[in-house]
Amino acid sequence: MSDPHKFLEIRHAQKAYGQLEVLKDISMTVDRGEIVAIIGPSGSGKSTLLRAINDLDPLTSGEVILDGVQVNKDLPHRQYEKHINQMRQQVGMVFQHFNLFPHLSVRDNVTLAPKMLKGISDAEADKLAEQQLAHVGMSERIDYYPSQLSGGQKQRVAIARALAMNPKLMLFDEATSALDPELVEDVNLVMKRLAEEDMTMVIVTHEMDFAASVCDRVLFMDGGVVVEEGPPDVIFKNPTQERTRAFLSKHLSNVQK
Amino acid sequence: MGLDFSVVPGFLDTILLGGLWTIAVTVASALLSFFGGILLAVIALYAPLVIRLPFRFFAWLFMGTPLLLQLFLIYFGLVELGIDLPAFVAGVIGLGLHFAVYSSELIQTAIVAVDKGQMEAARTLGLSRGQSLRRIVIPQAVRDVIPPIGNNMIALLKDSALVSVIGVSELTLSSQLAIGRTYRPFEFYATAAVRYYFINLGMEAVLRRIERKTALSR
Numbered sequence: 001m002s003d004p005h006k007f008l009e010i011r012h013a014q015k016a017y018g019q020l021e022v023l024k025d026i027s028m029t030v031d032r033g034e035i036v037a038i039i040g041p042s043g044s045g046k047s048t049l050l051r052a053i054n055d056l057d058p059l060t061s062g063e064v065i066l067d068g069v070q071v072n073k074d075l076p077h078r079q080y081e082k083h084i085n086q087m088r089q090q091v092g093m094v095f096q097h098f099n100l101f102p103h104l105s106v107r108d109n110v111t112l113a114p115k116m117l118k119g120i121s122d123a124e125a126d127k128l129a130e131q132q133l134a135h136v137g138m139s140e141r142i143d144y145y146p147s148q149l150s151g152g153q154k155q156r157v158a159i160a161r162a163l164a165m166n167p168k169l170m171l172f173d174e175a176t177s178a179l180d181p182e183l184v185e186d187v188n189l190v191m192k193r194l195a196e197e198d199m200t201m202v203i204v205t206h207e208m209d210f211a212a213s214v215c216d217r218v219l220f221m222d223g224g225v226v227v228e229e230g231p232p233d234v235i236f237k238n239p240t241q242e243r244t245r246a247f248l249s250k251h252l253s254n255v256q257k
Numbered sequence: 258m259g260l261d262f263s264v265v266p267g268f269l270d271t272i273l274l275g276g277l278w279t280i281a282v283t284v285a286s287a288l289l290s291f292f293g294g295i296l297l298a299v300i301a302l303y304a305p306l307v308i309r310l311p312f313r314f315f316a317w318l319f320m321g322t323p324l325l326l327q328l329f330l331i332y333f334g335l336v337e338l339g340i341d342l343p344a345f346v347a348g349v350i351g352l353g354l355h356f357a358v359y360s361s362e363l364i365q366t367a368i369v370a371v372d373k374g375q376m377e378a379a380r381t382l383g384l385s386r387g388q389s390l391r392r393i394v395i396p397q398a399v400r401d402v403i404p405p406i407g408n409n410m411i412a413l414l415k416d417s418a419l420v421s422v423i424g425v426s427e428l429t430l431s432s433q434l435a436i437g438r439t440y441r442p443f444e445f446y447a448t449a450a451v452r453y454y455f456i457n458l459g460m461e462a463v464l465r466r467i468e469r470k471t472a473l474s475r
Binding site: 056091092097100165 | 378380392397
């Protein structure tokens with residue numbers, strides 16, 4: 001059985017598209033309350049690994065285990081669908097391009113899933129929306145549509161939407177990559193606050209400053225493998241691997257070297 | 258002998274009733290074609306082959322044969338099978354299904370065009386594939402096809418004149434009845450044309466309203 005301390009465990013994750021191996025036998029763990037950043041060049045497989053955690057991109061082989069339950073269970077189609085919908089309710093995900101529902105108001109974006117899946121009343125849903133949007137500083141926009149929001153505002157609503165399901169794990173897939181530089185900080189602040197609240201987070205990011213200041217541990221991926229992992233201090237200041245150094249020399253120019 | 262529109266007011270009842278029947282046939286067929294179109298689109302895209310194939314044949318039948326023939330088949334033909342439909346019902350089924358097939362093609366294209374991230378975001382929240390389609394993907398697809406479907410509905414209004422041949426006394430047939438009594442074809446057909454025009458204006462106004470209402474949700 002899995003070690004009770006390992007909140008999220010990925011075992012021998014492998015993913016191939018035909019001949020192309022995107023993930024080559026990756027194993028990693030995340031403790032409850034831990035914040036892990038995955039960094040690496042484009043095409044290194046970091047987003048694929050993140051998307052395997054909630055089985056959005058199913059692995060070719062390997063296991064993802066969340067809180068003692070295997071996410072990517074081998075079940076007959078119908079049972080699997082039921083199982084994965086249950087699992088995904090516990091895992092919030094934030095996308096690079098927000099993926100807000102444009103035909104729904106901010107309020108309905110936040111409350112749609114809790115209403116449909118948890119059967120909460122309209123009054124409870126309104127309270128939930130107000131609460132979650134206040135949390136990300138978007139209360140005044142509750143009755144707006146996504147098309148009326150800036151990128152940073154959209155991403156904060158997307159975070160509120162994910163949090164409204166009360167997940168025990170949050171996944172961030174380059175959440176600030178599509179934002180104008182002046183809007184990045186608003187979203188980073190929301191993520192920092194989540195970190196202070198002991199949310200378990202796995203963050204794929206290109207922002208080394210953010211990874212250094214918020215994360216407990218950094219994984220550097222390249223070519224479908226984890227090249228090196230450790231506390232941000234070690235990875236950013238004293239990496240042991242040549243590939244990590246080469247990557248960081250290109251990306252750390254604006255950070256403390 | 259010149260035109261004499263003074264005979265028209267004598268048939269005001271017939272004229273108004275005919276107009277109402279045309280509106281009734283058009284609205285009922287439009288609703289059937291809209292919801293039928295969504296259903297056919299979902300079947301065409303997601304149903305297993307054993308269900309999809311018969312429906313594809315059905316779609317081919319309705320696109321590849323004249324609407325007039327379809328109306329005859331439904332109204333007169335089905336009687337032989339013991340299905341004796343009232344003319345209004347037969348007309349609405351014929352028109353509705355015919356346009357459902359056309360709407361379905363539009364809706365299919367629109368469903369496929371909805372950003373993949375929408376389905377992903379919905380699935381990530383824990384919604385099933387069916388729930389995601391129903392609440393997230395299809396509403397956006399439908400919103401996107403409102404303008405072309407609106408054009409179809411205007412074609413539907415004009416084609417509703419065909420149900421006169423199976424005896425629904427809508428606008429065209431009621432005009433013919435009045436002409437039979439007065440021998441004034443120009444006056445009554447011209448009146449009919451004006452009425453189609455105004456119903457058309459009404460439909461366009463409704464469509465514009467819907468488009469305005471959905472503008473924010475893009």
